[in-house]
Amino acid sequence: MNAPKPALPPVLQLERVARRRAGRSAVSNLSLRLDAGQVLGLLGVNGAGKSTTLAMIAGALRPDRGTISLLGKDFLEHPELARQAIGWLPEAAPLWPELTVREHLNAHGRLRGLSGARLDQARDAVLERLELKDLARRLAGVLSQGQRQRLGLACALLHRPALLVLDEPANALDPVQVVALRALLRELAAGGTSVILSTHQLPEVTAVCDRVAILHEGMLRYDAPLAADQHDALEKTFFNIAMAKAA
Numbered sequence: 584m585n586a587p588k589p590a591l592p593p594v595l596q597l598e599r600v601a602r603r604r605a606g607r608s609a610v611s612n613l614s615l616r617l618d619a620g621q622v623l624g625l626l627g628v629n630g631a632g633k634s635t636t637l638a639m640i641a642g643a644l645r646p647d648r649g650t651i652s653l654l655g656k657d658f659l660e661h662p663e664l665a666r667q668a669i670g671w672l673p674e675a676a677p678l679w680p681e682l683t684v685r686e687h688l689n690a691h692g693r694l695r696g697l698s699g700a701r702l703d704q705a706r707d708a709v710l711e712r713l714e715l716k717d718l719a720r721r722l723a724g725v726l727s728q729g730q731r732q733r734l735g736l737a738c739a740l741l742h743r744p745a746l747l748v749l750d751e752p753a754n755a756l757d758p759v760q761v762v763a764l765r766a767l768l769r770e771l772a773a774g775g776t777s778v779i780l781s782t783h784q785l786p787e788v789t790a791v792c793d794r795v796a797i798l799h800e801g802m803l804r805y806d807a808p809l810a811a812d813q814h815d816a817l818e819k820t821f822f823n824i825a826m827a828k829a830a
């Protein structure tokens with residue numbers, strides 16, 4: 584009889600993570616786990632702590648307390664893991680106006696250790712997948728908001744990270760691109776990529792996520808699997824949490 588395979592470590596695990604900002608608690612006592620191929624939607628009203636949480640996961644903000652591990656390794660002790668294993672799209676894609684779309688992708692690829700034919704292949708694949716081919720030689724400074732968002736996504740995806748961290752990824756996308764983004768995220772998840780995304784759009788969550796977490800006043804108030812037909816139930820849960828008065 585074959586010995587049972589050892590369980591894989593979660594792609595992402597947060598344990599009792601806390602962070603204060605401007606002297607106030609922004610996130611407290613947050614524990615979350617994400618396995619390979621899961622798509623987790625992070626919901627919450629303005630100021631609930633979503634962006635702070637995603638910035639900590641992406642390594643851009645250090646937690647005051649708690650641990651974050653990536654593929655079973657403490658992420659603060661192995662910061663190089665973030666570069667290899669995470670693709671991050673912050674709330675506003677950080678772009679250099681004087682670089683072209685293609686130059687952005689080259690720069691991101693090199694930062695992630697890609698070069699030569701591997702870089703060319705990775706760059707051309709995301710240009711194609713995010714419908715940016717015709718814009719490859721355009722300066723980022725003259726892109727529309729939705730085009731900037733697609734370039735930000737392309738930069739996050741380029742090195743095929745194990746974990747994609749997306750802060751309101753559908754922002755500024757037109758309805759055609761929103762549908763294309765949904766298909767892209769489902770396709771990545773089917774290939775084993777894990778995704779954590781924050782959004783204010785409940786339909787986005789029901790369309791692409793298999794789990795939902797709701798933050799309120801920096802605390803995790805809900806974390807459960809989501810079936811495809813649960814839009815109304817999710818809306819009810821969200822409003823119950825969002826409208827609750829602080830205890």
Ligand SMILES: Nc1ncnc2c1ncn2[C@@H]1O[C@H](COP(=O)(O)OP(=O)(O)OP(=O)(O)O)[C@@H](O)[C@H]1O
Pocket residue numbers: 604605607608609627628629630631632633634635636
């Ligand atoms: N750069 C900052 N400096 C100081 N405090 C901040 C900063 N960014 C966020 N905060 C504070 O941290 C808390 C959590 O904010 P955060 O941006 O994480 O919430 P959010 O859920 O992403 O909100 P939104 O939906 O409005 O984007 C809020 O009280 C906010 O005022």
